[in-house]
Amino acid sequence: MATTFSYGRLFKYFILAILAIFFLLPIYVIIVTSLKPLDEVSLDSMWALPSSLDFSSYSLAFAKLAPNFLNSFYLAIPATLLSALLGAMNGYVLSKWKFKGSETLFTFILFGMFIPYQSILIPLIQFLRDIGLYNSIAGLILVHVVYGIPITTLMFRNFYASIPDEMIESAQIDGANFLKVFRHIMLPLSVTGFVVVAIWQFTNIWNEFLFAVTITTNNNQPVMVALQNLSGSQIVQWNVQMAGALIAALPTLIVYIILGKYFVRGLLAGSVKG
Amino acid sequence: MTKDRWMAVGFLMPSFLLIVIFVYGFIGWTGYVSVSNWNSIVQDLSFAGLKNYIYLFQDYRFQADLRNTLFFTILFIGLIIILGLTLAVLLDKQLKGESIFRNIFFFPMALSFVVTGVVWQWLLNPSTGINNFLQTFGIQPKWYTDTNILAGFQWGKIEFGVPVAIIAVVIAAVWQMTGFALAMYLAGLRGIPEEIREAARIDGASELYIYRKVVIPQLRPITVSVIIIMAHISLKIFDLIYAMTGPGANFVTDVPGVYMFETTFRGNYYANGAAIAIIMLLTVAIFIVPYLWNARRGSS
Numbered sequence: 001m002a003t004t005f006s007y008g009r010l011f012k013y014f015i016l017a018i019l020a021i022f023f024l025l026p027i028y029v030i031i032v033t034s035l036k037p038l039d040e041v042s043l044d045s046m047w048a049l050p051s052s053l054d055f056s057s058y059s060l061a062f063a064k065l066a067p068n069f070l071n072s073f074y075l076a077i078p079a080t081l082l083s084a085l086l087g088a089m090n091g092y093v094l095s096k097w098k099f100k101g102s103e104t105l106f107t108f109i110l111f112g113m114f115i116p117y118q119s120i121l122i123p124l125i126q127f128l129r130d131i132g133l134y135n136s137i138a139g140l141i142l143v144h145v146v147y148g149i150p151i152t153t154l155m156f157r158n159f160y161a162s163i164p165d166e167m168i169e170s171a172q173i174d175g176a177n178f179l180k181v182f183r184h185i186m187l188p189l190s191v192t193g194f195v196v197v198a199i200w201q202f203t204n205i206w207n208e209f210l211f212a213v214t215i216t217t218n219n220n221q222p223v224m225v226a227l228q229n230l231s232g233s234q235i236v237q238w239n240v241q242m243a244g245a246l247i248a249a250l251p252t253l254i255v256y257i258i259l260g261k262y263f264v265r266g267l268l269a270g271s272v273k274g
Numbered sequence: 275m276t277k278d279r280w281m282a283v284g285f286l287m288p289s290f291l292l293i294v295i296f297v298y299g300f301i302g303w304t305g306y307v308s309v310s311n312w313n314s315i316v317q318d319l320s321f322a323g324l325k326n327y328i329y330l331f332q333d334y335r336f337q338a339d340l341r342n343t344l345f346f347t348i349l350f351i352g353l354i355i356i357l358g359l360t361l362a363v364l365l366d367k368q369l370k371g372e373s374i375f376r377n378i379f380f381f382p383m384a385l386s387f388v389v390t391g392v393v394w395q396w397l398l399n400p401s402t403g404i405n406n407f408l409q410t411f412g413i414q415p416k417w418y419t420d421t422n423i424l425a426g427f428q429w430g431k432i433e434f435g436v437p438v439a440i441i442a443v444v445i446a447a448v449w450q451m452t453g454f455a456l457a458m459y460l461a462g463l464r465g466i467p468e469e470i471r472e473a474a475r476i477d478g479a480s481e482l483y484i485y486r487k488v489v490i491p492q493l494r495p496i497t498v499s500v501i502i503i504m505a506h507i508s509l510k511i512f513d514l515i516y517a518m519t520g521p522g523a524n525f526v527t528d529v530p531g532v533y534m535f536e537t538t539f540r541g542n543y544y545a546n547g548a549a550i551a552i553i554m555l556l557t558v559a560i561f562i563v564p565y566l567w568n569a570r571r572g573s574s
Contacts (some may be wrong), residue, residue, distance in 0.1 A: 012364050019361065020378045023449065026393045033396070047407070089285040097282040107570045109289065112297040114562040116510035118534045118551040120300035122307055122544060127300075146296045149289045178278035207386030209513035210531075214539055224388045228517050231392050238396055249389045256384035260377060263384065264457050271458065271499055 034058065034243035041239045057237070061230070061244035067219065068226035069247065072206055074137050075222055079144040080201040084194055086145065087152020092186055094153065095160040096168055097178070106157065113150035117210055125214060135216050143215065144205045151204075152197050155269045159193035160186065192262070199259055200266035203252045223248045301555065308548035315542045326549040336550070337432045338525040339533050343557075345436045346529065347508040349444045350451075354504055355497060357448065358455025363485060365456075366463045376460075380453040387450065391517025394446035418442040418519045421526050439519065439526040447514055451507070455500050462496040463489065502565045509557050530554050 033041060034057050036050040062069075094106050124143065125134065133139030163186070171181050212222045221229075227248045231241050256263050311322045330336045361379055365372050382390065397404055398417040405414050418439045426435030466489060474484045512531030521528035521536070530550050538547025 016364055016375050023378050029397060030393055086289055090289050093282045093285045103570055107566050109293050112293050114506050114558055116554040116558055119304050119555040122548055123300040123303040146292045178281040209388050224386050228388050241392060245389045245392045249385050252384045267457050268461055271503055
């Protein structure tokens with residue numbers, strides 16, 4: 001059955017191929033457009049290959065985006081690590097040290113994952129101004145750590161639920177206390193959990209836009225805001241914009257290409273059902 | 275034992291306090307701003323009653339936003355489910371090259387809505403892009419610059435119907451998010467024991483019949499999850515539309531998220547912006563709260 005030829009199979013591949021082309025179309029256009037000199041980026045030659053390879057749009061886009069690109073790293077790396085750590089702590093308690101009302105508390109935390117961030121934005125900005133973190137990467141780190149708590153807690157709670165309780169019980173019989181169990185049993189077993197959560201958080205924080213555009217200005221903006229500004233300028237240089245889009249997307253694309261398996265696992269873990 | 279209990283509480287405490295303040299406290303504060311007179315650069319927290327809400331529901335732009343959100347949500351979720359399920363069924367049975375196809379359909383998930391918006395803005399540009407190709411067939415849609423409303427009729431101040439321009443945004447959003455539904459359905463299909471299908475096969479059921487009567491009904495909880503998660507994304511969507519089209523001519527592609535951003539942070543109408551935000555929160559809560567409630571009951 002697996003190898004026999006059938007029209008049904010052929011039909012399947014046909015549908016898949018058409019949809020695959022649709023999904024890859026933007027990538028083709030990004031690459032082709034970004035490699036063209038501006039005078040070749042005309043209305044009717046969009047699909048054509050460039051007559052010669054021109055990397056000038058990349059150097060132009062990179063010159064404009066480089067500082068913001070770095071900002072995104074300064075933002076995403078610490079924010080990812082801190083929110084993963086908080087998530088691991090919460091997930092440990094909420095899966096292995098359940099108490100009366102802990103499920104309610106978990107739901108109470110989880111709700112924060114679904115709120116439209118518009119509904120907390122005005123007080124958030126006032127608050128950041130008051131503590132002197134408005135328009136700073138540190139302020140954005142704080143924001144992403146806080147609003148990352150629900151999702152990282154959910155992911156670690158599901159992950160730790162799969163570690164058998166007996167392991168913890170036997171360690172406790174051996175005299176290990178709450179912290180020792182966490183440090184010597186849970187954390188060493190958490191490598192996969194940390195990878196999944198870190199990829200998920202890194203991608204989300206890197207790609208986030210609403211907080212970035214409202215909390216930071218100019219030099220402190222992450223790369224997504226700078227990319228958006230690039231397209232907001234007077235004359236739209238499509239080749240530079242496409243190069244910019246590719247540069248801005250590269251880190252998460254690389255993460256996806258190398259660690260796609262964990263990326264998808266995070267995607268599923270983040271969907272409540274787990 | 276009690277010492278360990280205290281440690282457990284200590285572990286949760288920072289997160290708990292942060293959530294209390296940053297989620298619930300801030301929502302409360304936004305609610306307070308939404309019933310205030312703070313509609314200029316100078317903070318004015320005097321009580322305004324429901325004035326800002328009444329203003330919004332009579333406002334042409336906000337009415338258009340609600341219409342756009344409604345049709346965006348329906349089209350977006352409908353297409354995501356159809357495409358995601360179709361792809362999952364096609365990829366389900368260890369097809370050769372499955373992982374290549376899977377990766378192709380998943381990868382847009384790794385991109386940001388801003389990148390998607392910028393790219394599709396170029397692809398669906400009425401004078402370039404896909405239209406170059408469509409022109410050879412003699413059609414040239416105006417995509418997101420089209421101000422027509424399909425099947426429209428006057429309702430209040432707005433024309434009620436499907437804004438053509440929204441379809442362009444839906445295409446971009448579906449491109450981005452189909453991978454999510456696909457991943458969910460694929461996981462769901464793999465979770466259905468093969469014996470169930472085998473039993474139906476022995477009873478002489480065709481493959482199509484098995485999918486229709488056995489497999490797809492089993493996927494129902496996944497469909498519910500996909501709907502809930504996509505609904506909460508679509509009800510608060512901002513970056514894709516902001517990067518791709520903005521409010522559009524006659525607000526054909528405007529949504530509450532964009533309106534809230536512009537009115538609050540560009541226009542300094544804080545109370546109006548807060549009212550939009552609270553309405554957005556309530557629409558999301560209608561979906562989310564029952565879902566969380568059920569998930570909680572199911573797990574305990």
